[in-house]
Structures are given as structure tokens and as C-alpha cells.
Amino acid sequence: KQEVTQIPAALSVPEGENLVLNCSFTDSAIYNLQWFRQDPGKGLTSLLLIQSSQREQTSGRLNASLDKSSGRSTLYIAASQPGDSATYLCAVRAGTYKYIFGTGTRLKVLA
């Protein structure tokens, strides 16, 4: 059974710091992995999608990497800003169109 874990559960950093969020999954047979952000009381916004054949994806200050063999993905945020404060979720698609989500990392960037 696929399980997705995100560490840390919460993170507080000063503005301008580079940071890494971690996502691990137990079954390496995944089709793709997505990173989302969720702002309080709102739905999710897709940040990056990495196919199983890819190693990384980049969008602006965000870079996501995928290591299927070790069951890990990281989301790197460069030069963090207060507007980056949100909960970050990773999700893996395992075979079917069923997505398994982690419980998220709650990020607070202090001005």
C-alpha cells in the first residue's frame, strides 16, 4: 500500500532563506509526482508535476527533484518570501488515476 510522508510537518524561516521540503513514498512504482500549495481556507494550486521518467522540474524560484529508486522527492524554494507561506503538499499517482497525498508541510516565512 502506497504511503506518502512529508517532513517536517511545520517549518518557520526568515525571509530570503533557501529551503528544502521533503516528500517520501513507500512504493517506487509511481506514474508521476505533483507538488501543490494550499492557502488557508482555499483549494490547492499545482506547482510542479514530475513524470516518473524525469529527475526534476523547475518553475521560477521552485525546483522539484524526483528519485524514484529511493522513494524521495524534494521541493527547493530559493530566496523565500512571506508570500510563500502556505501548506505544501506532495501527491503521487500510482498506476491508476488515484493520487495519494502526504499530510503536508506548513511553511511560514517571516518578514
Place this chain on the structure above:
Amino acid sequence: GAGVSQSPSNKVTEKGKDVELRCDPISGHTALYWYRQSLGQGLEFLIYFQGNSAPDKSGLPSDRFSAERTGGSVSTLTIQRTQQEDSAVYLCASSLGAGRVGETQYFGPGTRLLVL
């Protein structure tokens, strides 16, 4: 353009009543997903539609839950004889279909359900 919309945004109901939640996906999106997010929990997959058919219903928690999609567009999630443990935020997402760009999911704002 318009994003994914959901209605109602909030619903308070009494235990034992039936509720119907609605999702309007982005026009042209063939894939539609329903998720549930309980307090302090991660997102839980409920059901996936490709067009009007649901190849994966494995996430529906019980036979009190059902969903349908008509015209390849609007979807409704129905919960019969609601229980207090059904209280959660119900999120809907849609995507173009398959492939790296096509599978990017766009989420609605959710329906917050409270069963008293």
C-alpha cells in the same frame, strides 16, 4: 477564464439527512476528481471520472457515497444518511486528461460540510 467552481461553499446538515455537492470543472477538461480533507488529515481520494465514466471508485468510503457526471462536465457527489464523521472539506479538481501538462490538476475552493 473560469476555474473550477463548487457549490455550496458551506453546508450544515443534520445527521441522517442527504446532501448533494456540485462541481463545475474547467471547460474542456475530461478528467475530474473528488477528494475529502478532514481536519488535520491529508487529502483522501474519493473518485475519478474520465468523461462520464468512473474507472476508479475505490476511494468512496461507504455505499452511502455516490457520484455521477453528466455531459462530460458537471459532477455531483451525494452523501446519503450523513454521519458526523462525514464532516470535512470536499474538494473537486479537473485536468485536461493525460500527459505531463494534461494531468496538472486544478482545484476548486471546496465545500465545507458540517454534520450536526
